[in-house]
Amino acid sequence: METLKAIENRKSARDYTEQPIEREKLEKILWAGNRAPLGGAFHMTVIRDKALLGEIDEATLSAMKNSDNEFARGRAALPGYRPLYHAPVLIVLSAEDPARGMSSVCNAVTAMSFAATDLGLGSCFVGSPIQVLGAGGAFFARLGLPAGCKPLVGMLLGYAGADKFGRPRPAADNVNYVG
Numbered sequence: 001m002e003t004l005k006a007i008e009n010r011k012s013a014r015d016y017t018e019q020p021i022e023r024e025k026l027e028k029i030l031w032a033g034n035r036a037p038l039g040g041a042f043h044m045t046v047i048r049d050k051a052l053l054g055e056i057d058e059a060t061l062s063a064m065k066n067s068d069n070e071f072a073r074g075r076a077a078l079p080g081y082r083p084l085y086h087a088p089v090l091i092v093l094s095a096e097d098p099a100r101g102m103s104s105v106c107n108a109v110t111a112m113s114f115a116a117t118d119l120g121l122g123s124c125f126v127g128s129p130i131q132v133l134g135a136g137g138a139f140f141a142r143l144g145l146p147a148g149c150k151p152l153v154g155m156l157l158g159y160a161g162a163d164k165f166g167r168p169r170p171a172a173d174n175v176n177y178v179g
C-alpha cells in the first residue's frame with residue numbers, strides 16, 4: 001500500500017478480533033514509531049497480557065464513569081462500551097520529560113497507526129487508560145518502566161472487528177493560505 005493510501009484508509013478501530021498479531025508485524029510497527037520525528041526521548045511498553053488488559057480496561061471504565069469530564073462519562077455510559085475495545089495489544093508511550101516527550105509520543109503513535117493500516121491492522125490512539133496507568137495510578141508499578149518515565153499516551157493494536165463506537169469525522173475546514 002502506498003503511504004497516501006494508508007493515510008486515507010487509517011481510522012480508529014473501536015473493536016478487535018481475538019486474532020493475535022504476528023511478531024514481525026508488531027516489530028515493524030514499533031520500528032515505525034521509532035522513525036517518527038523526535039522531540040525528546042521516549043519509551044514504549046507493549047502490554048499483551050490478557051488478564052492485565054482486562055484489569056486496565058475495567059479500571060479505566062470506572063475512572064471514566066466517575067470523571068469530571070462529561071464526554072468521558074457519556075462514552076462510558078454507552079451500552080457495551082469498553083475503553084480498550086477488546087484490543088489484544090496496548091502500547092503505552094512514556095517519557096521522562098512530558099513537555100519535550102509529548103510531541104515525540106504523539107508523532108510515534110501517528111507513524112505506528114499508518115504502519116498498522118499498511119499491514120492490515122487496526123489501531124486507536126487512546127488517552128483514557130492513562131488515568132490509571134500514569135504515575136500514581138493503580139497500574140503504574142506493573143509497567144516496568146525505566147526510572148523517571150511517565151506514561152503519556154496509549155495506542156491499541158489488533159485486527160479490527162465490527163466497529164460499534166466509531167464516530168463520523170467532521171469535514172475539515174481549517175486551512176488558510178498566506179501568499
Ligand SMILES: Cc1cc2nc3c(=O)[nH]c(=O)nc-3n(C[C@H](O)[C@H](O)[C@H](O)COP(=O)(O)O)c2cc1C
Nearest residue numbers: 010011012013014124125126127128129153167169
Ligand atoms: C490525544 C488523543 C487522545 C485520544 N483518546 C481516545 C480515547 O481515549 N478513546 C478513543 O476511543 N479515542 C481516542 N482518541 C481518538 C480520537 O477520538 C479519533 O482519532 C478521532 O475520533 C478521529 O477519528 P479517526 O481516528 O477514526 O479519524 C484520541 C485521540 C487523541 C489525539
